[in-house]
Amino acid sequence: MRRILDEKFFSGDTIKIAEKLLGKYLVRIKGGEEIALEINEVEAYDGVHDKASHASKGRTSRNEVMFARGGAWYVxxxxxxxxxxxxxxGEEEHPAAILIRGAGKISGPARLTKYLGVDGTFNKKMAALETGLWIEDRGEPADKKKIVQTPRIGVDYAGEEWSLKPYRFILKD
DNA sequence: TAAGTGATCTCT
DNA sequence: GAGATCACTTAA
Structure with a gap:
């Protein structure tokens, strides 16, 4: 029995969910094969007040899905x-998302999508079995002692207050 | 360290 | 419609 994370899991506090995602598995069905990678690096983007978030400038056609309820992909x-x-x-009308920066042996968000064959066709789709891309709990909770928090990457433009926020979570080896 | 590359957003 | 910007990677 798979434990696929759904909107219930993704409806709470952004930062807490980001931390809880560490140790969960990102699963992709590609060409009939299943690829499962343990998530080991994420970044949280939370609310319109977060200057580093795409949602800080308000709702646009690109970031629209961030305003939806949790559980959908934003690609x-x-x-x-x-x-x-x-x-x-998060809840509807509260724009928030978590960037998956690394999983398994793959390090770097763009390398991950390239490896998994993820592109814009996944945008706004629910993370689910039918989509061929989802996150599941395999019952191996991450060791809290191995979790490290650091500032986010590539967001210097957001100003000190937001670029220095420790919204990046890493699961050490 | 810097260039590549194109969608998106903010002005006109 | 033009110009700037960008949640990155790779090759040097």
């Missing part, structure tokens, strides 16, 4: 080259 394109994979969290 977008940056730097003309890279796809980023985020999971939407």
């Amino acid at each position: 977008y394109f940056v730097y003309g080259i890279h796809w980023m994979l985020n999971i939407v969290v």
Whole structure:
């Protein structure tokens, strides 16, 4: 029996959920094969007040899905080259998402999407078995002692207050 | 350390 | 419609 994380899991506090995602498994069905990677690095983006979040400038066609209820994917394109994979969290009208930066042996958010074959077609879709991409609990809770918090990466433009917030969570080996 | 690359957003 | 910006990676 799979324990696929659904909107119930993703409806609470963004920061707490980010931390809880460590040690969960990102699962992808590709070409009939199942790829499961343990999530070991995430970043939280929470609310319109978070200057580093796409939602800080209000609702746009790109970030619209961040305003939906938790449980959907937010996939977008940056730097003309890279796809980023985020999971939407929080209640409706509260824009928040968690960027999955690393899982398994894959380090780096764009490398992850490239490896899994994730692109814009997943945007706004629910994370579920039918989608071919979801997150599941395999009953191995992350060791709290191995969790490290640091500031987020690549968000210097957000100003000191927000770029220095320890919203990045890493699960050490 | 810097260039690549193109969608998106903010002005006109 | 033009110009700037960007939740990154790779090659040097």
